[in-house]
Amino acid sequence: MPEALETLQQIATASDSNMLNPLYNDTDGPSLAFLADLLAQPFCRAWCLLREHHPVAVVWYQCHSDCAEVIDLRVRENERRAGVATRLLRASFDALDGVDKVNLEVRAGNTAARALYERWVFKPSVTALIITQRVRVVRTHC
Numbered sequence: 001m002p003e004a005l006e007t008l009q010q011i012a013t014a015s016d017s018n019m020l021n022p023l024y025n026d027t028d029g030p031s032l033a034f035l036a037d038l039l040a041q042p043f044c045r046a047w048c049l050l051r052e053h054h055p056v057a058v059v060w061y062q063c064h065s066d067c068a069e070v071i072d073l074r075v076r077e078n079e080r081r082a083g084v085a086t087r088l089l090r091a092s093f094d095a096l097d098g099v100d101k102v103n104l105e106v107r108a109g110n111t112a113a114r115a116l117y118e119r120w121v122f123k124p125s126v127t128a129l130i131i132t133q134r135v136r137v138v139r140t141h142c
Contacts, residue, residue: 008091011046011058014039020048020055023074030072035060038071047092049084057088061096068096070104073113085116 011017017036024032038044043064049057057075061068075084093102106113 005051006056006087007050008088008095009048009050010095011048011060012039017046020058020074023055023058023076029074035072038062045096047088047095049088049091057084059088059092061092061102063096063099066099067101067103068099070102081112086119089120 009016011020014036017032017039020032035044035046038060039046043062044060045063045068046058046060048055055076056079058073059070060072062071063069073085073088075088093099096102104117106117108114
C-alpha cells in the first residue's frame with residue numbers, strides 16, 4: 001500500500017493509546033497498559049503509524065536530555081518486512097526534538113529486529129546488549 005496513505009500520530013495520553021490494542025495481542029514485551037502508564041511521565045514519547053486511521057506500527061521512547069531509548073516497537077503481523085518499521089523509525093527520529101542519539105536493546109534471537117537495526121547502522125555495544133545510533137536531524141524551515 002502506498003506510503004502516502006500513512007500518517008504519523010503522536011501518542012500523548014493513555015486514552016490515545018487505546019487504538020493500539022490490535023498491536024498488543026501477543027504477550028511478548030511490555031504490555032500496552034504498562035506503556036500507557038509511562039505516558040504520564042515527561043520522559044516518555046510514542047508515535048504510531050496509521051493507515052486509513054488504523055494503527056500499523058508503534059514505537060515508544062524513553063527520553064533523557066539528548067538521548068532516547070527505544071523501549072518498544074511493534075508492527076502489525078501482516079505488515080512485517082514491508083518497510084513499515086523503517087518508515088516509522090525515520091518519521092519518529094525526525095519528531096524527536098533535541099535528541100541526537102538513540103539506544104535500544106534487542107534479543108540476540110530476534111533476527112528480524114536485528115536486521116532492521118543493522119540496516120539503520122546501529123552498532124552493538126561492547127559492554128552490553130545495547131545498540132546505539134547517532135541521529136542527525138536536519139530540519140528545513142519554510
